[in-house]
Amino acid sequence: MKTPVIQFGTSRFLQAHADLFLSEGEPERAITVVQTSGDAARSHRLAALAAPEGYPVRVRGLKDGRPVDEVMTVISVRRGLSAARDWPEVVRVFVEEAAFVLSNTGDAGYQGRPEDASATYHPSMSFPAKLFHLLAARHAAGGASIVILPMELVVDNGKALKAAVLAVARRQTGDVGLLSYIENDVVWVNSLVDRIVSEPIEPAGAVAEPYALWAIEKGPGVVAPCRHPAIQLVDDLKQIERLKLHILNLGHTVLVDIWQQQGGGGDPVVREFIARPAVEEALTAIYRQEVLPVFARLPGGDGAEDYLAITLERFANPFLNHRLADIAQNHVQKVERRIGAFLDLAKPFGLPQPRLAAIVAGAG
Structure with missing residues (x-):
């Protein structure tokens, strides 16, 4: 055939x-x-x-x-x-x-x-x-x-x-x-x-x-x-692309960085890892202070708040065992594309993004 x-x-x-x-x-x-x-x-x-x-x-x-x-x-x-x-x-x-x-x-x-x-x-x-x-x-x-x-x-x-x-x-x-x-x-x-x-x-x-x-x-x-x-x-893919790459995928890579900074022990899955208060607090701070303010200044960025809510619901899906070890594959390239590119996108706005910048520096 x-x-x-x-x-x-x-x-x-x-x-x-x-x-x-x-x-x-x-x-x-x-x-x-x-x-x-x-x-x-x-x-x-x-x-x-x-x-x-x-x-x-x-x-x-x-x-x-x-x-x-x-x-x-x-x-x-x-x-x-x-x-x-x-x-x-x-x-x-x-x-x-x-x-x-x-x-x-x-x-x-x-x-x-x-x-x-x-x-x-x-x-x-x-x-x-x-x-x-x-x-x-x-x-x-x-x-x-x-x-x-x-x-x-x-x-x-x-x-x-x-x-x-x-x-x-x-x-x-x-x-x-x-x-x-x-x-x-x-x-x-x-x-x-x-x-x-x-x-x-x-x-x-x-x-x-x-x-x-x-x-x-x-x-x-x-x-x-x-x-x-x-x-x-x-x-035009740009709006969909930015939301996925710089909210959902960025969030996954941030979680991997947090896990690695904690020693990379165990074999955590996203839904369990994000339920830890310190992890949830760190991820929320990055989204609220370093990601959403950039989207607010981008064309079509008014959908970012809703997309973030959907993303967090997907992360917490009780039926999925999405291993951080799997997400960590090709981590350096993912940091560059998901976070480094976002920092470049945000440069004209002059907004502080210290946590994301630290992740990029650490991966380099």
Whole structure:
């Protein structure tokens, strides 16, 4: 069976977000999932994701004030491949089947690597370099357009990924036609995703909250891969992006910093950790004194107070075990994007942000 969606990344977030939506949506979309990390320990997940019977996603929490606890079966994933072992087949699917590309390669996914300089594919290349080689193969086969929907938590992620791929391309080739194809014919989409996915279900599947959002910024050639209540086509992502990145994600990273400053002991989950009076007081002070005053001066910032209330309710979800140790992965990059970028945004206002500045200084 052909798979019009090729997805780079096997994370539990994708399992309970895009893969679920593409299973439930109209039209239902079939996916080839590509493991990009080369981690042999995750190879068992590939087979489980593509099992004919599907895999479970358990949604637990409160929706409109009422408890939700239900299990959905995801059947959209039809094929699992490894970029390290199955590259020729990855290329074939990308060239012959794919109409949409999804990626969630982690907070360090766009960073260049020495292997990017290789004229031929190497498994240790960065994701932008891998994508360049795939686009070059697609162009050589006729150059059909393709929609690329990055899901990494990077501001203007479509533009950022396009810039990273073009940087690789310009170092690799002088082929004007290929460069024009990448720059003008490929559809690079800015998108923003939001859902707390707290626990894995082995060998595949996840536990997630009811809230879910996949916001896709409108533009020439931009189409959503399917229709689903959680998928929204929006004129401008900026307001949604700022709220999520600098309230919800910032709060998670602040909690990790507090935990690490306390020694990083135990294995706390967000709902338990935030219930500690000292932690709640510290987080509230940052939100009230260093975050909300900035949003009050930003266009569209009047929604920040309501978004903060929703965020704190999501943090306290009694059904989710969202481990701080999981959130702490790639902590330095998260501090830079979630807090450092917010400090830059706030500079013109001259507001005091000593606690956030200390977190950035400590991570550096």
